[in-house]
Amino acid sequence: MDSIIENHPDQLVIDDLIDIIGDEEICRMAKFKKIFDLLPCGIEVLDEKGVVVVCNKADREIFGVDEDAFVNFNDFEDPNVPNEILQEIDKGHAFNVLLPYDFSKISYTSIYKDCIKYLSVRGIPLYTKHQTIKGYFVVIVDDTLYHQQHAILEDSFTKLQVAINTGNSIIWEYDVINNQVFIDPVLNNCKDNSLLQFISRISFQNKEKFYESIHPEDLVRVRECCLEPLLNGDITHYTTTYRRVFNDEAMWIRVNARGFKYDENKKPSKVIFYASDITQEVQLENSLINLERESDRILNAIPDLIFVISNEYKFQKVFASGAKSKGLYLSEKDTIGKSIDDIFDPEKALFFKEKINNALKDNVETEFDYSLQINGKQCFFKSRISPLEDGSTMHIIRDITDKIVQQDEINRLNAIMDIILSSVPLVVSVKNVSDNFKYIYFNSEAEHVMNRRAKDILGKTDFDLFPDQTWASEIRSKDLKAIAEGRLSEYAVNYKDPSGKIRIVNALRTRVQSKNEVYLVAMLWDITEQHNNELELIKARESDRLKTNFLANISHEIRTPLNAIIGFASIVGDANDEFERDYYLNIINENSNQLLKLIDDIIDLSSLEVDKFEFKMRRLELKDICRSVYNMFSQKTKPEVSFIFDDNILPSVFLYTDSKRLHQVLSNLIDNAVKFTNKGNIRFGYEIQSEENTDKQFVRIYVEDTGIGIDKNYNHVLFDRFFKADNFTQGFGLGLPIAKKLTEEMGGKLKFTSEIGCGSKFWIKIPILSNS
Known part of the structure; x- marks a missing residue:
């Protein structure tokens, strides 16, 4: 165990803390547990016998205990505390140790079982004014991670040494600035390392000595193409092979070099080289190359007929294995010593001589196809001519008649299939799964559908074709699912072509196995037009339904005032006195106005829906419009309701708007407030506001009441025509949908908030334009 541990960042904080607080202040702070809980390291305050008086949250986390675990626990009796610490405590000394703490030895309950932590423990005695020990202040830091990393580093270093020595390799470093080579004796310490022994004899101390040790045939390549470009910052690393020479003894070396510690000119100040002895490997490779050259000629001589022709065009050797294929017979007895002119007709003989001459001239293998008439049947062959060193040529002939016939049949069937597939209104594509799902x-x-020519698509993936990589990833996910399940069907899904155009398609993906290859066949048929027709039909049906509902609602709304007009008109003549007659006439007049307003609303709504509503926009004072609306409704509210319009405190605002239409919107909102407010007040006004993060301003005109309120479940249908919350109250009629449409046509927005039993607040936001 070390008596003094290394200083880490946590320990520096601890030292500063102890210096700042002081011994006497620590005793006082032990009473303030919340302060200790803020510290990142474990803190324990012990009495003179070693019993834990207080510990902070970090301390409990280190030992994996709850708040009660250390009650009356004596640290000096902990089996993990070594005698060295106890001896220092007996002497009244401070201590600072790295402590391996084994949780399998503890007597208290911890979340840690059978594990070891490495703890940096520092303790100082706390003295009274009379210089007697009152207790101890202990600071604990969990250094387990640092200890483990150090162990891993040592393990990695050992493995690196094993790898270097096992592969007859060395690691050396070149200091560019000082032009010095350094071979670390700690890393490169194996006596049986052949490369290390060889390099030690060369003894190169700088770049010049290094170049002198390289074989002259390899020097220019290593210097001009490898090391100097690396030192100049043109490349960051390289791998090469070359020969090192010492007293006519050469060794083949493979080197991986990489620069590091770059300066401001992006040039390395140091270069690390990892070199391996590959002499035996090169010798073996050269032997294999020579053997391969001879083996290639033998392995390539597998086709049906093999023969050698001299430089005089005479057959020297004939390997007639399988030579009777398709009626072609060239036995050694019939051909040895004969010339090409003796075997073939003049035209074909001249053809073969030209091929032989070209092969000899260029000294390269030549392949070509030809055909012969054998027993009245056209046969096809593939020929390979290989020049030999003595001027003769080896010929390898393969009968490909069956292959040609089969390929012609395949081509014919493919042509028919292509005509069929090109004629049907069906997208058909095939991807090679084994080749990254490329289109074939x-x-x-x-x-x-793709708006691309096939030649621009074949050989590419969806990631190459679609600019939207997210969409390409979605296609790939579906392809993978089809491969996993064997088949994937989709109906009426969105398909986005490379241009971004959306189509509605049905899709079928099928996995097809062919020998060692896996293909994905995808078929899509466009149903966009059919889908749109169905949507139009749905819209038409919905329109009929809305019209029916509208007629039903409007008939009810018209019938209500009309019944009142007819009913009271029939009894007005029977009134006994003038007061009763005036009462009936007032009801008739009120319902007549209601009926007239309903008809006007129907006309306005129809005009808005067919875009025939005219707006006369001009610069107007908002306060004048609001005051006019207020005056119109000030006498219409119920006696129990106060109608408040504080025009004296409202700012002057000019809007570029249609006075009549704005007046109509506000009238509709206040009319609803009057209709559904039986007591309390209706407040009407406006205020100027600014949009966030912009210089734009808008005016917010509001109508707030203390009426019955609206259930939040009806928020989405509030602006529907003739909305009614229940069958016992009057509906909103057409006022709200007209107000919303007019507000939007004037560039504003209509919003509301409401709560059952507390009232509602409607407001419109209209921007204050520059020309207002």
């Missing part, structure tokens, strides 16, 4: 087939309908 595309029919004409697919070209139309």
